[in-house]
Amino acid sequence: MDHLLRLLPLLACLTGQASAADPPDRPRLVVLTDIGSLTAGVAEPDDGQSVIRLMFYTNDFDIEGLIASSNLGHGQRVRPDLIRRVVDAYGEALPNLLLHDDRYPPASDLAGIIKAGRPIAGPNVPVEQSVGEGKDTEGSDWIIEVVDRDDPRPLWVLIWGGSADLAQALWRVRADRSPEDLDRFLARLRVHSIGDQDATGPWIRDEFPGLYTIIQRRAYRGMYRGGDPELVSSDWVREHIHGHGPLGDLYPDYDGGDIWSRTLGRVRGIKEGDTPSFLSLIPNGLGDTEDPWLGSWGGRFEGEGHRLADVADADLDTSGDPDPRMSSVYRWRPAFQADFRARLDWCAEPYEQANHPPVVRIAGERDRSVSPGGVITLDAGASSDPDGDELSFAWSVYPQPADAEAIPIEDLGSGLARLTINPDASARTIPVLLTVTDDGDPPLTRYGRVLVRVDEGGDSRPR
Template sequence: MIRCLWLALVWVFVGGSIVFGQFAAKPRLIITTDIGGDPDDQQSLVRLFLYLNEFQLEGIIVSAAGTPGELDTDTIRPDLLYRLIHAYAAVYKNLSFHDRNYPAPSRLDSLVKKGNPHRGKAFVGEGHDTEASLWLVERMTAPVDEPLHIAIWGGSTDLAQALWKIRTTLSPGRQFMVYSRLRIYSVNNQDDTGPWIMEQFPGLFFILSQARHNEDRRMAAYRGMYLGGDESLTSCEWMNEHIISGHGHLCSLYPDETWTAPNPYRCMKEGDSPSWLFFLRNGLNDPEHPEWGGWGGRYVSSQGMQYTDACDRDGDSCSRHKTVWRWRKDFQYDFAARADWCFVPFFRCNHRPVAVVNGDRTLKVIYMNVGNKNELTLDASESSDPDGHSLSFHWYVYTDVSTMPAEKIKLLNDHSPILNVSIEDDVPHGSMAHLILETEDNGNPPLKAYRRIIVIK
């Protein structure tokens, strides 16, 4: 009883929400969805709606339904999106008990914008403005300093139209300011407007997750959402137990069958989810550095600010899927906890712990320049759990992104809250080691908080 009262007071003190970490502002986000074809768009939307407290959502663009040639007619399906928003409204009150930053259902309704039912360069230019493209122009030109993150799940015709409009109506200086704030992640470039954008606007920050030319299309990094690693976490048995069944109206609308071959379960796919998970701030990633990796995968520059799939070592090979699936257990458990938030009282749910390193409580990457020193100490003993659960700690080097040779850095007490790091004398100056702290609670399901510390010699 005392513990519950203490937690209640904390909850009231922070304004009815659990504070998981601090950035200057929540990431601004717009998504474009080709909902109406493969049901994995509905899957990704259900997950996204449970994370809307972490974003400043500024638009949901309903673009041409399905992939090119998938449907008999060119159409858009906002009705399917409104159905999901209606289901969100049914669980909104309970979600708000866990975090008051969840947007009201009426706010989501107002952010739905209808795009072009047709796709491709032939529908870009004079006379092809849509509600969606004009809304994109409005949000791109808003007097806001923070980046605008755009996750493209289907075709990019409306984004191409918005960029065309900006180029033809704004001065070069104003255009530069707009372009410099855009952060785009495209799943597959599903029509010819994607390559057109990359060619016509080469200075844009643009991540393209796509299989290489003449390669099996399933090789793209984003498919690590459901391919590779422990695929049982994508099975209908797991999804029904932890997400779909008995978790409220919204989760009940999660489609339980789609094409996932060679994954044998034919249930969870969510090929679009890495596009927004990449922008989610959780202490592990920094969206300004796609090469560092996180829940949404890892990406390397192919040309300037254009990025393509990276790979992480997987035994004797290098796997693009692994840049996503290596985190699957963590993001699935986190999803399951939020599904509980839809219908379970606050004090019976689990919430992510807070990882604190050397007194830093934010989610920002910590840089430590050791210079000529060979030893340093990292202290996470101030980490805490909002539910009063016990914490365990795991420190390790993310070798795939580190330039410091792994054999030159030693981690002592790597399962303790206090880590001692020893670096050999002959490590080249300027080399970096990416240290990851995982702080895990013992709740149900167990949840992790992360911190990334970059040690520079």
């Protein structure tokens, strides 16, 4: 069956469809998920929601592991069978998805990387019960195998539940290899953790301080709290997710709680607290995996060295939010929900009846230097849309430092803009953001970035 599916993107490309324009290197991912349910009202189905959404973005990633990890508060079992159910539904949707992008992988590839992790772990379980000699799991062995592959790209390990399998993998490598080999192993890893659901998370950070780690404490709750609630409501689930192919029909309508339920009410519809970990890696032009301070659909992160955490955006009024860090996710909700909605359409519609994201192209270098008083011209006129939709362009500075003066960008129309640096400007980096949105249904957004470095040694000529 898979060999037949591989012919579909070729046929689509011959008819002018399913081609991805200039795709960057796709991030490599291993996901540790404490998925425990795919049924509304049963246990905690939010991980199931996130795994289903992830399937729609397998064209943008190289997913190299789907590990069922321990789940906090919902029983000490691991459920690789639930991941298999999602992948089976993906396989049913795949022929139609391939009409829209030929990079979607065969379902058999994803089924082959589903692994079981350690079932007994939690915040009150001593690390020694999860990590050490005799504690290797299918999941921990798989992490080591994937990291050791001959691939220059770093491996992102996304932790949605327990981190015991990553902890065991690191313990095993340290026990079996030289310090130099351990350092090389760690250098190939990037970890993005949604909180700490067992004791091994802090243990990893204490034992391996050189490991690149992003930890989200509160920003991920902007996936479903704050912002426009209609975009994550049960009505939205019923209208835009259910009835859109086998993956959409499998999506559970969440009805449960979180830490703020007593004051803010129950969570109904979409929760997906783990989804920001991969939203931050989608190559949509907004974020940069090597510069997480720039922000992304999954939040914005700052820190010292290899340890980063979620931060709030200074340009939004977050006075009504239970935590200001949520804003760095919910500000993008209209864009990422429209993107999800379009991909749900890809499950059910032919290419001509669905929308596809614009392609953003900014002339010149991404990094530019300029002296105080200098002028830089920005040109995105070569941007295009695969469906022939009209494009709108919006230039801004993001993130906007709280203590910086306003930086006006003059919109010249047709994707052109001019940035004039204040003659008294101090040395700094100005993160210019271009937002390009088409007029399709739903309207889809992509981004472009230019980092303007104001420096006394820069070039003050118009550019």
